[in-house]
Structure formats: C-alpha cells, structure tokens
Amino acid sequence: MSVYVASLKESDIDRIIEIETTSFSMDVRESKELYLKRISLFREGNLGFYKDQTLLGFFCSELWLYKERYEADRFTLNGDFETYHNKNGKELYISSFAVDRKYRNLIKGKVAFDLAVKTLLNKFNLESIILLVGQNWVAAHSIYNQWGFKEIYKIEGFFSNPNADGETAIIMRAKLPQFG
Ligand SMILES: CC(C)(COP(=O)(O)OP(=O)(O)OC[C@H]1O[C@@H](n2cnc3c(N)ncnc32)[C@H](O)[C@@H]1OP(=O)(O)O)[C@@H](O)C(=O)NCCC(=O)NCCS
Numbered sequence: 001m002s003v004y005v006a007s008l009k010e011s012d013i014d015r016i017i018e019i020e021t022t023s024f025s026m027d028v029r030e031s032k033e034l035y036l037k038r039i040s041l042f043r044e045g046n047l048g049f050y051k052d053q054t055l056l057g058f059f060c061s062e063l064w065l066y067k068e069r070y071e072a073d074r075f076t077l078n079g080d081f082e083t084y085h086n087k088n089g090k091e092l093y094i095s096s097f098a099v100d101r102k103y104r105n106l107i108k109g110k111v112a113f114d115l116a117v118k119t120l121l122n123k124f125n126l127e128s129i130i131l132l133v134g135q136n137w138v139a140a141h142s143i144y145n146q147w148g149f150k151e152i153y154k155i156e157g158f159f160s161n162p163n164a165d166g167e168t169a170i171i172m173r174a175k176l177p178q179f180g
Pocket of ligand 1: 023024096097098099100104107108109110111131132133134137138139140142143146
C-alpha cells in the first residue's frame with residue numbers, strides 16, 4: 001500500500017514523540033499531553049502520514065476565529081489548545097508539521113503538506129491558513145513560499161536556542177482562494 005493520510009490515533013503517541021524529538025530542537029518540542037489533547041479534541045485536523053501501519057510524519061492543526069493579528073502568546077509552544085480552537089473558526093492554524101527524516105524517501109515534506117492541506121480544504125470551510133516558522137527552517141520556508149504563504153509579522157526572541165532555530169519566529173498566512 002502506498003503512503004496515505006489519516007487521522008492520528010492515541011496509539012500513535014510514542015511514534016509522534018519520537019518524530020518530534022528527531023525533528024525539533026529541544027527547546028521547541030511539545031509535550032505528549034498536548035499531542036494527546038489535540039488528537040482527542042480535533043481528530044479530523046490532526047493527521048498522520050502512514051505506510052502500512054508505520055507513522056512517517058504528522059500535521060497538526062486547529063481552527064481559529066479569524067483576527068488580523070493575534071497576540072504573540074497565541075503561538076506559545078505547548079500552548080493551550082482548548083482556549084483557541086473553535087469548530088466555527090475559518091482560519092486553520094498549523095500547530096505542528098514534521099516528516100521523519102528516515103522516511104523522507106517515502107514521502108517528501110512538500111508532498112505531505114499538499115496531502116494534508118488538501119484533505120482539510122475538502123473537509124472545512126476555510127478562508128485562510130496561518131503558521132509559525134523558525135527563520136532557519138529552510139525546507140519549511142520553501143514549502144510555504146510555494147503555497148503562497150506571506151510573512152505577516154515576526155516575533156523576535158521567540159526561540160531560546162538561536163544556534164538551531166535562529167531567535168526569530170515568523171508568522172505566515174495564506175488567504176484562500178489563492179490555493180485554487
Ligand atoms: C519541514 C519538513 C516536513 C520538510 O520535509 P522535506 O522532505 O525536508 O522537504 P522537501 O524535500 O519536500 O523540500 C521542500 C523544498 O525545500 C528544499 N529544501 C529542503 N531542504 C533544504 C535545505 N537544507 N536547503 C535548501 N533547500 C532545501 C527542497 O529542495 C524542496 O525544494 P523544491 O520544492 O524546489 O524541490 C521536514 O524538513 C521536517 O520535518 N523538518 C523538521 C520539522 C520542521 O521544520 N517543521 C516545520 C514546522 S513550521
């Protein structure tokens with residue numbers, strides 16, 4: 001069976017944390033509890049990329065009630081899912097996205113991103129997508145630029161480990177229907 005996308009399951013949690021650990025530097029890793037909450041409260045928006053039973057990567061999201069500009073604490077790592085996720089929200093916030101480097105021969109990040117976003121565009125009545133990206137996360141930038149995401153503002157000093165991530169976080173947004 002080829003790679004497919006499906007909702008994450010609670011039983012994936014150890015693999016999720018393994019991928020989180022190998023994909024993100026220590027200061028930007030999020031907790032097991034938060035991933036479990038995301039899965040239980042918004043299963044349709046928290047997707048995994050699978051080959052057979054193996055989880056290759058994940059794409060986590062929330063629905064937010066649109067604001068032109070959010071306060072910086074919205075984007076705090078290990079942030080409070082329940083406060084901001086709203087099933088009537090038309091802005092998709094991508095809270096986490098990674099593909100295990102050892103499986104990128106099976107699915108490239110850009111193909112995974114396409115699959116996940118298109119799955120969610122089919123499910124929800126979205127008007128825009130927002131995300132936070134580290135200034136040094138080159139592959140992620142390339143994917144988001146190709147999708148038409150534009151920088152809307154920066155959060156200086158967001159990361160505490162500037163060697164790995166730079167110190168600046170960039171908030172990017174793409175407005176529909178530019179996705180076509
Ligand atoms: C982000 C991530 C999913 C992308 O997956 P990937 O398989 O590495 O990315 P792809 O191979 O699809 O590359 C996408 C583009 O970036 C380019 N790219 C990848 N790594 C690059 C690098 N180090 N330098 C320059 N360009 C790079 C690729 O050439 C490709 O460009 P193209 O579309 O013009 O061919 C993966 O790198 C990852 O999990 N990273 C760690 C977590 C992370 O940063 N998540 C993003 C959160 S915002």
